[in-house]
Amino acid sequence: MRENLSRMDCFVRPFVTYSTHRSLRLFQCALKTASSTLAYTKRRPWRQSWLRASFQSNTYKNSVDPIPAFNNVAVAEESAQMDVRNKVLLKGLTLEKMQLWLESLGEKRFRALQLWKWLYQQQGGGVDNFASMTNLSKQFREKLEQVAVVDSLKLENVYEAQDGTKKLTFRLKNRDSGLGGGVVESVLIPNESWVTLCVSSQLGCAQRCQFCYTAKMGLHGHLHTAEIVDQVVIAKRLFEKEKRISNVVFMGMGEPLHNIDNVLTAIEILLDEQGLHLSHNKVTVSTSGLVPEMERLTKETKVNLALSLNATTDEVRDKLMPINRKYPIQVLLDTVKRIYTHERSKQKLFVEYVMLNGVNDSLEDAKRLHILLAGIPCKINLIPFNSHEGADFESSSEGKIQLFYNYLTQRGHYVFTRESRGQDKMAACGQLGKPRRLSLTKNKYDSQPL
Structure with a gap:
């Protein structure tokens, strides 16, 4: 029993922070409720349609863009827009959010304005790649290349x-x-x-x-x-x-x-x-x-x-x-x-x-x-x-x-x-x-x- 509890602990932990036994009971109860709900919708096709429509409506109303796992809590609460490779679309960030995002990468806030000017002011419409951002260090540009996109x-x-x-x-x-x-x-x-x-x-x-x-x-x-x-x-x-x-x-x-x-x-x-x-x-x-x-x-x-x-x-x-x-x-x-x-x-x-x-x-x-x-x-x-x-x-x-x-x-x-x-x-x-x-x-x- 103790071995089973330790295996389940990673799943149970988000529910409560009480004892492991208490968490297990809550998790088992949640599984039982989910199973009965699925059985209910399976017996009633109209119910499936209603749930699907409800989900689509809620998804439509709210942003469906994934939230990146930033270290900075303030940024993590915002819905930063990502590409299919899970890279940040830079032109989706305001200057303030870019400062927070760079801080989460371990960079100084002033870097945001440097990057911002390359995106918007240089050469009448910015540059389309990180290599052209010549006043940024090579190490910083390589880091940006790994986590962000210039043009969407x-x-x-x-x-x-x-x-x-x-x-x-x-x-x-x-x-x-x-x-x-x-x-x-x-x-x-x-x-x-x-x-x-x-x-x-x-x-x-x-x-x-x-x-x-x-x-x-x-x-x-x-x-x-x-x-x-x-x-x-x-x-x-x-x-x-x-x-x-x-x-x-x-x-x-x-x-x-x-x-x-x-x-x-x-x-x-x-x-x-x-x-x-x-x-x-x-x-x-x-x-x-x-x-x-x-x-x-x-x-x-x-x-x-x-x-x-x-x-x-x-x-x-x-x-x-x-x-x-x-x-x-x-x-x-x-x-x-x-x-x-x-x-x-x-x-x-x-x-x-x-x-x-x-x-x-x-x-x-x-x-x-x-x-x-x-x-x-x-x-x-x-x-x-x-x-x-x-x-x-x-x-x-x-x-x-x-x-x-x-x-x-x-x-x-x-x-x-x-x-x-x-x-x-x-x-x-x-x-x-x-x-x-x-x-x-x-x-x-x-x-x-x-």
């Missing part, structure tokens, strides 16, 4: 459109086989005096907006913080010699607020004065309307918020954007009205409105939009629909868009029409991604909305 993405292709827009495709090189085959896309949009980079926050999207090509992919996974930041860093490294990238918009693949933890950390890194030092006025996060996450974003950061509205009645928006069934138009607008008349009284909300012929572009829609947005400090962005394979929607005509524009501006709204960029390379708004299957036809959509 691999640039695959650059597609340049006739108007100068560039679509960048990145492979998720540090993931396991379940997601490692995925390709995420960013878009570099040059203007006369600035360059905007449109970044992705997810591989695919779960929101099922009927006019968006990315939505037809479904959701394959959240991007790590490092994979969001690397879209900016690699683009700066390659193209900033031509013109500075001053604006970043989270309007690529995915719903940014569905991946809010990683997006907020990425924003903190992008704005850091010691790093990329972007202005919060030059960073915009677009959302289909996840109300709790909208409130969290506006409390935790000062970056711009863009609400993708696209309809003036719940009946139409329910069909176009299924998220509306959870957060209908009035709930959305009551929320942003409170935010932008109190907490953000010095800023304006961006309202995005995709113009769909015969769906949301009538004069009655313009009148309703005017009433809905009354009292909300905002800028209205009219977006001509960009067609894609399998789309049964059409863009509103220039004449209809102009009438819509005129009606709203005459009533005091600040309105501008977004120019479609990069259409010939599938780089325009709503054209990113590679779905494996197409959504319902428009006729089926009218009668059986998803």
Whole structure:
């Protein structure tokens, strides 16, 4: 008996710190409970389904990134993002967390700023390997090589459109086989005096907006913080010699607020004065309307918020954007009205409105939009629909868009029409991604909305 107890001690010890006999009894009781639970679920298939759905829901809600076994307790409590080889993705760490992480490796805190500058400031976008970090000792670089990764993405292709827009495709090189085959896309949009980079926050999207090509992919996974930041860093490294990238918009693949933890950390890194030092006025996060996450974003950061509205009645928006069934138009607008008349009284909300012929572009829609947005400090962005394979929607005509524009501006709204960029390379708004299957036809959509 004493021999058996010693063998079991390593399993029992986490439960209690009392006597070994007491621990063994608790462990045996736990085994009995687990066995009965498994038998119960085995007899009831629906129970298995419910448990599986519950697990997936909890996993989805919370970060599933593994926690590294750091010596520093403060760092160990945070979910540091790792690659498939269990190496830390450096661009997923804020400067403060990098200091703690290096301390856990036995290094001095000041090393963090040295490393940070090589990641973000040197050569207009940092370096892509440890060997280039010449002011770090060889021993330190070799240690970093063993435990960390510089770039989390691999640039695959650059597609340049006739108007100068560039679509960048990145492979998720540090993931396991379940997601490692995925390709995420960013878009570099040059203007006369600035360059905007449109970044992705997810591989695919779960929101099922009927006019968006990315939505037809479904959701394959959240991007790590490092994979969001690397879209900016690699683009700066390659193209900033031509013109500075001053604006970043989270309007690529995915719903940014569905991946809010990683997006907020990425924003903190992008704005850091010691790093990329972007202005919060030059960073915009677009959302289909996840109300709790909208409130969290506006409390935790000062970056711009863009609400993708696209309809003036719940009946139409329910069909176009299924998220509306959870957060209908009035709930959305009551929320942003409170935010932008109190907490953000010095800023304006961006309202995005995709113009769909015969769906949301009538004069009655313009009148309703005017009433809905009354009292909300905002800028209205009219977006001509960009067609894609399998789309049964059409863009509103220039004449209809102009009438819509005129009606709203005459009533005091600040309105501008977004120019479609990069259409010939599938780089325009709503054209990113590679779905494996197409959504319902428009006729089926009218009668059986998803």
